[in-house]
Amino acid sequence: MKPGIPKGTRDFSSIQVARRNFIFSTIKHSFELFGFQPIETPSFENSSTLMGKYGEEGDRLIFKILNSGPYLSKVSDEVLAEKDSGKLTKQISEKALRYDLTVPFARYVVQHQNEITFPFKRYQIQPVWRADKPQKGRYREFYQCDADVVGSQSLWQEVEFVQLYDAVFSKLKIQGTTIKINNRKILSGIAEVIGAKDKLIDFTVALDKLDKIGKDGVVAEMISKGISEEAIKKVQPLFDFTGSNDDKLNSLAEMLVASEEGTKGVEELRFVIKNIKGLGLQTASLDLDVTLARGLNYYTGAIFEVSAPKEVKIGSIGGGGRYDDLTGIFGLKDVSGVGISFGLDRIYLVMEELGLFNEVELPKPKVLFLNFDENESLAKIKAINELRANGVKAELYPDVATTNNQQKKQWKYVDKRGIEFVITTVEDEQFKLKNTQTREEKLLKIKEIIKIVQ
Incomplete structure (x- = not known):
């Protein structure tokens, strides 16, 4: 049988790994510059930790893990006969792969609350899994930062998170990103004033799909969820909300004057937008998008989403928001939280399309010792050890060349990997060093070589 990998997963070549590590290191450096500390959590959690935290759609995308052993023997004949996958899953699966890093982080905070100094600023760079339909920029296994x-x-x-987004994308040289911002209190206020407060989740989930399915698609989904045509008519102006951020805030303040929660959301957004305007951004722009809903149940305040530059057709490359109630689900009340995420895989695609990886190189030796004489191997290995002890990347070509063709093969290896310095032969404890760029050759002792290549 021909080998393969599951849909929505990928193998990565050496150059792809090097490029991904470049993005990782850039994001990590910015996280630590802003004072965040690293943590890690398990790749899988108890199902009870994850289920019910992402809404109905999110729950369907969680990968469940079968219990070990004869798991079906504990299931009653009645449940088996029903063929109800929901009931059956609860009895045969107690664990699941994590869907994101935020809910496991909330669990971590509750579990380790006595060890944490609050306010606690953490960063986490690990893979997550979603049983989604694979497509460009959307995978079943991917990293979140x-x-x-x-x-x-x-x-x-x-305010700081908007600056953090801007700092990372500036360092990655991605020009023209748009940081979209909204507030769940505003969405709640809109649902309240149009008389659809009891349909808030359905309203926000549908509204969040505006970019994907258009106005007609959003309207059709709202109607299918039981939101009245009269309510939808009242919300129609949101589909074409224009003007500056200040213009939009003033229009929202007027629209939501009868909603205390909606008014509070407008005030919170006004604070963030005003201060970002005063501080300025390097390359990104901040845009108030009233249709931004991010259909996750746990957001309670500001919500963010980052769009790639217009010339790259891809979904969001980052997102997040405030989640005042999340730790309360696990028993720790009154602990407010706010966070953002960078979509590594989509950032990679954006940088690739914009040609921003030109300076990212594969790891390679600074000095390569060619292997033309087995009798010289021990002396070369000793020299390599000394180079490595001084922080110089060095290696020996493993196979001895006994013919001209084999020697040519080693030189071809040097050329393909772009190695700068080559040592060919050993003469009286001296090594013949060749600079492949200048073609200059010198017979030197190892200490002299160290000074040159460092």
Whole structure:
């Protein structure tokens, strides 16, 4: 049988890994520059930790793990006869692969609350899994790069996260990103004033799909969820909301004057937008998008989503928001949190399409010792050890060349990997060093070579 991998997963070549590591290191450096500390959590969690935290659609995308052993023997004949996958899953699966890093982080905070100093700023760079339909920029296994703060209600955290997005994309040289911002309190206020408060989740999930399915698709989904045509008519102006951020805030303030929660959301957004305007951004722009809903149940305040530059047709490359109630689900009340995530895989695609990987190179030796004489191997290995002890990447070509063709093969290897310095022969404890760029050759002792190549 021909070997293969599951749909929605990928193998990565050496150059792809090097490029991904470049993105990882850039994001990690910015996280630590902003004062975030690293943690890690298990790749799988108890199902009870994950289920019910992402809404009905999210729950369907969680990969469940079968219990070990004869798991079907514990299931009653009645449940088997029903063929109800929901009931059956609960009895044969107690664990699941993590869907994101935020819910496991909330569990971590509750479990380790006595060891944490609040406010706690953490970052986490690990893979997550979703049983989604694979497509360009959307995979079933992918990395998230998250930064969160828990234990602070200050809106300056939201301001800092906008700056963090801008800092990372500036360092990656991705020009023209748009940081979209909204507030779940505004969405709640809109649902309230149009008389659809009891349909808030359905309303926000449908609204969040505007870019994907258009106005008609959103309207059809809202109607299918039981939202009245009269309510939908009242919300129609949101589909074409235009003007500056200040213009949009003023229009929302007027629209939501009868909603206390909606008014509070407008005030929170005004604070963030005003201060970002005062601080300025390097390459990104901040845009108030009233249709931004991010259909996750746990957001309670600001919500973010980052769009790639217009010339790259791809979905969001980052997102996040405030989640005041998330740790309460696990028994820890009154701990506010806010966080953002970077979509590594989509960022990679954006950088690839824009040609931003030109300077990223594969790891390679600074010095390669060619292997033309087995009798010289021990002396060369000793020299390699000394080079490595001084922080110089060095290696010996493993196979001895006994013919001209085999020697040509070693030189071809040097050329293909772009190795700068080559040592060919050993003469009286001296090594013949060749600079492949200048073609200059010298017979030198190892200490002299170290000075040159460093």
